[in-house]
Amino acid sequence: MQCALKTIPLHSISIEDRTFIITTDRNNELLQNSIERVGLLYPPYLYYNKNTQYYQIVCGLRRIRACITAGWKEITAHIIDPGSDEKELFLLSLYDNLSHRVLDPVEQARAALKLLAYDAEDTVIREYLPLMGLPPTEKTLNHLLCVARLDPAMQDAVAQGRLCEAAAVKLAHLEEDDRKALFRLFSQIHCSASKQEEIVSYCMDISLREKTGCSTILQEREIQKIIAEDKLPLSQKGDRIRAHLRKRRFPRLSQYEEKFLQQRKNLCLPAGVQLLPPPSFEGGRFRFEIEFNHTGDLQQKAAAVMSMANNLLLKDIVENK
Amino acid sequence: MTPYIPKKIFIEDTVKDLPLTRRVLSRCSSVPTEIIPRAKELIHANSDRLPRTDVLLLCRNKGRFIEPCPGTSSYLCCGYTILNTGTGCPLACSYCVLQAYLNNPFITLYVNLDEMWDEFAANGCMLQQETMRIGTGEYGDSLALEHLTDFIPSMLSFLGKQRNAVLELKTKTTHIEPLLGRDHGGKVIVSWSLNAEEIALSEEHGAALIAARIQAASRLAAEGYRIGFHFDPLIAFPGWEQSYRRVVDMIASHIPDSSISWVSLGALRYMPQLKAISRQRFSASRIFTGEFVPGLDGKMRYFQPIRIELFARLAALLRAYSPDIFIYLCMESPQVWQQALGFAPSSNADLKRMLDERVKT
Numbered sequence: 141m142q143c144a145l146k147t148i149p150l151h152s153i154s155i156e157d158r159t160f161i162i163t164t165d166r167n168n169e170l171l172q173n174s175i176e177r178v179g180l181l182y183p184p185y186l187y188y189n190k191n192t193q194y195y196q197i198v199c200g201l202r203r204i205r206a207c208i209t210a211g212w213k214e215i216t217a218h219i220i221d222p223g224s225d226e227k228e229l230f231l232l233s234l235y236d237n238l239s240h241r242v243l244d245p246v247e248q249a250r251a252a253l254k255l256l257a258y259d260a261e262d263t264v265i266r267e268y269l270p271l272m273g274l275p276p277t278e279k280t281l282n283h284l285l286c287v288a289r290l291d292p293a294m295q296d297a298v299a300q301g302r303l304c305e306a307a308a309v310k311l312a313h314l315e316e317d318d319r320k321a322l323f324r325l326f327s328q329i330h331c332s333a334s335k336q337e338e339i340v341s342y343c344m345d346i347s348l349r350e351k352t353g354c355s356t357i358l359q360e361r362e363i364q365k366i367i368a369e370d371k372l373p374l375s376q377k378g379d380r381i382r383a384h385l386r387k388r389r390f391p392r393l394s395q396y397e398e399k400f401l402q403q404r405k406n407l408c409l410p411a412g413v414q415l416l417p418p419p420s421f422e423g424g425r426f427r428f429e430i431e432f433n434h435t436g437d438l439q440q441k442a443a444a445v446m447s448m449a450n451n452l453l454l455k456d457i458v459e460n461k
Numbered sequence: 462m463t464p465y466i467p468k469k470i471f472i473e474d475t476v477k478d479l480p481l482t483r484r485v486l487s488r489c490s491s492v493p494t495e496i497i498p499r500a501k502e503l504i505h506a507n508s509d510r511l512p513r514t515d516v517l518l519l520c521r522n523k524g525r526f527i528e529p530c531p532g533t534s535s536y537l538c539c540g541y542t543i544l545n546t547g548t549g550c551p552l553a554c555s556y557c558v559l560q561a562y563l564n565n566p567f568i569t570l571y572v573n574l575d576e577m578w579d580e581f582a583a584n585g586c587m588l589q590q591e592t593m594r595i596g597t598g599e600y601g602d603s604l605a606l607e608h609l610t611d612f613i614p615s616m617l618s619f620l621g622k623q624r625n626a627v628l629e630l631k632t633k634t635t636h637i638e639p640l641l642g643r644d645h646g647g648k649v650i651v652s653w654s655l656n657a658e659e660i661a662l663s664e665e666h667g668a669a670l671i672a673a674r675i676q677a678a679s680r681l682a683a684e685g686y687r688i689g690f691h692f693d694p695l696i697a698f699p700g701w702e703q704s705y706r707r708v709v710d711m712i713a714s715h716i717p718d719s720s721i722s723w724v725s726l727g728a729l730r731y732m733p734q735l736k737a738i739s740r741q742r743f744s745a746s747r748i749f750t751g752e753f754v755p756g757l758d759g760k761m762r763y764f765q766p767i768r769i770e771l772f773a774r775l776a777a778l779l780r781a782y783s784p785d786i787f788i789y790l791c792m793e794s795p796q797v798w799q800q801a802l803g804f805a806p807s808s809n810a811d812l813k814r815m816l817d818e819r820v821k822t
Contacts, residue, residue: 277509349750390752393764420754421765423535424796460800 141228143218145183150208150215153186154194155201159226160187160233162243162250163201164299175206185218185236187229195219198229199236227258238271245308246299248272249287256285286312294323302326304333310340314354318347321355328367331378339378342385357388396421403457410444412437415457426458462635462669464608465551467517467568469493473500475521481572482519485609489517500569508564511742514551514667522571526580530599535757536792537806539725540813541629542593546612547571548600552633552667555743556694559600561735570606574615581619591625592817598631598652605634613639620648627820629689633668635677641684650722650820651681652689655712657704660696664746675711682720687820693727693791695771696748697763702774709778718783722819726775726801727791728768729753730760757794765797772801787819 174181184200197204198220207215220229234251237243243251251272255264261281269276274284286309287298294311297303303311303326311319322340331339343354350357357363366372366380387394404415412431418424428445432438448454470492476482477496486494497503500520507513526545532538549559549568571577597603597612607613613630620628621644629650630640640651653674656664661671669677678688690712692705712721729748736749756762763771772790779786789812790798798805806812 279509345750348747390754390764392767393752393754396764396766420756422754422762423757423794 141220141224141232143185143220145216146219147214147216148186148195148219150204150212152195153204153215154189154192154196155204155208157189157192157194157196159196160198160230161201162233162237162247162254164244164246164296166202166299168202168206171202172206172209175203176210180207180215183217184215185220185232187220187224188222190222198233230254230258234268234271243272244299245284245287245305246295248274249284249295252281252284253288283309291319294319297323297326304336306333307336307340310337310344314344318343318354321353321358325358325367325381328374329378329381330374331382335378335382339382339385342382342389346385346388357385393420400457403453406453407448407451407457409448410441413441413444415454417457424458462667462673464636465568465605467492468515469495469517471495471497471500471503471516471518471520471567473518473520474498476519476572479572479574481570481574481610484611485517485519485570485572488609492517504565504567507566510566511738512549512553512560513566514549514553514568516567518565518567518569519572520569521573522576526571526577527584527595532809533758533760533792536794537790537798537812538792538809539789539816540594540809541599542595543599544577544595544597544628545571545600546574546577546597546610547606550601551605552602552665553742554633554666554668555664555739555746556696556729556731556735556748557739558731558735560738560742561732563600568601568606570610578619592820593623593626594629594650594816594820595626596629596631598629602632602634603630604632604636604639607636607639611639614643617643617645617649621646623648625821631689631691633665633674635669635673637677637681640681640686645684645686647685647687650687650689651678652691653678654691654693655708656692656694657696657698657701657708659698659700659704660748664696664743664748666743671708672711675708675715678712679715682716686720687722688716688720689722690724691727691791692775693725694729695726695775696729697751697767697771698747701771705775706778709775709782713782718786721783721786723787723789723816724779725789725791726772727793728763728771730756730762730792732760736761758792768793769797769801772797776802787815789816 180203182203184203185198186195187198189196200217204215237247252264252268255268265276265278265281269280274280283305287295287305289312290298290308294303294308298305298308303323311322314322322343326336343357346357347354362384363381366377366384369377400417407415409415414429416427416429418426430438430441430445432441466489470486470489472482472494474496500518503518522545528543528545530538530541530543547568547570548563548565550557551568616628620626627648627650629652631652631654633654637651640649655671655674658671661668682688729751739746739749752764752767753761754764762768776788779788788802790801795805806815
């Protein structure tokens, strides 16, 4: 593949043509300032498309955008020889991106989708996923393809970290209404990646079990009430909705937990002494946790714990009554 | 049930001339085959793939053929001995643990049986002295590939020479022809995995209907075979109790209780990664929407009170049919045994002893 430096009018470049582009659209103030201050240091690579009679961007979308914003009329670029192989042009774009930054999940997804047009699935998995720093597995490729199929708004959210990749992959498997309803919910609450994933999983499981849609579940009064609470911080809204959905997803476990909390309260343990149940009530191993400040404090609390050995309320808890 | 025929067969180069390879190929004469240098490489290259039940791999077992059931920590194990003649199963059950457990997506037959017999010979003393319940149903269905392998006749002949070894075949098929009219000497227990009809229809895609499984059990009971039933995995779904009652009623009306060696109960449990794998293959399945929590061994299990309810109810139904029927729980804690069945083995060895007693010849 050969190319030559040429100065061409900016309006002869098609910004909309994404044949070789995987870059997510983001404002890049640093780049803008750099171009306005010192000019274009690294000319983009362009390919002239005879059919559309426009230049397609192979490398340099953000640089070209910055030049347009700076009010330039012309640009100097590497113009690739006509008749070049499309796959080679795409690889030029991919390697250029990989040489100076880490791709975000949406860019990785777009790259994988485009590569599948040129190579077999096995080749993409084996050769290109490791190139992007990803494990060479079918599962990874499938995840990327899920992200590649999402609406642009959801892809933006993934690229900007507002929607975690794992939750996005799950959303991709849902019907459009359900996907949009959950995405809307995440714009109304704040929660960590793991909590987002949990919320999506709860909704998916409840909807499958009750043969209803996630969108219907999210319309339930309790959830709408939490969203509508003006004074509640967004992160607390997220926690409450997650807790509500967990209770819907695990009704018997939740009932059991509530009962345990009540029973534990009835034990009237001193402050700093905590009775802990087995995780998920699996197995019979309970624990006492004692916080103390000095040995006298420990002695007092340990005595309180020892006295529990004959407590009938504790016996009921431990024997599962 | 239509017997399984693969769509493609891979053959590891070093086993291409072994008798079992030739036998399998003669019974799949129209199936395309490919000789591969090493099975390990093929498996490695496909290790993260979903199960490919249409592909059969014939290769050498480089590990042990005979091994104790690994059991699971913190729960009681019955002390079954696994005879590892292959891995994978063509029946495509949505809950199948093998989907997540195995890193080999192909149905695989180990064809170096001469080495299996050598291993048995090396274990000869043990076989003569203590009871050994050997089973081929741990990593696949015991009868699903029998029409290709003819494994049973040679196994029966081997068992005839052993004082204390018995073979348990576990299946969801009705492929009992190889067992009919054989001199089994009481050394074979044929067990069927059973479930509610609804679950069999929606989750056990290639398996026989429940009624057909019980009919097959009835035919073998009439030939003096000992029968086992495994209600595993029990699934808690709306109406489960009525559905499982119908299955117990079916057993009661077709199988004399004197023919039944044991009935095991096990609730659905799975490695956490199974849910996603199964969802990819069986998206309509609702069985993973139950109340599952992490167990002490890291597997997901029904919340304990739900398990106890399932086991206690099933046990009551079975005991109503036959008060002396031997019921055991698969991979459960002594606490759950006690609450569900009213007794608990004191250890793995104690449970093994109970089951061994049932098969003393």
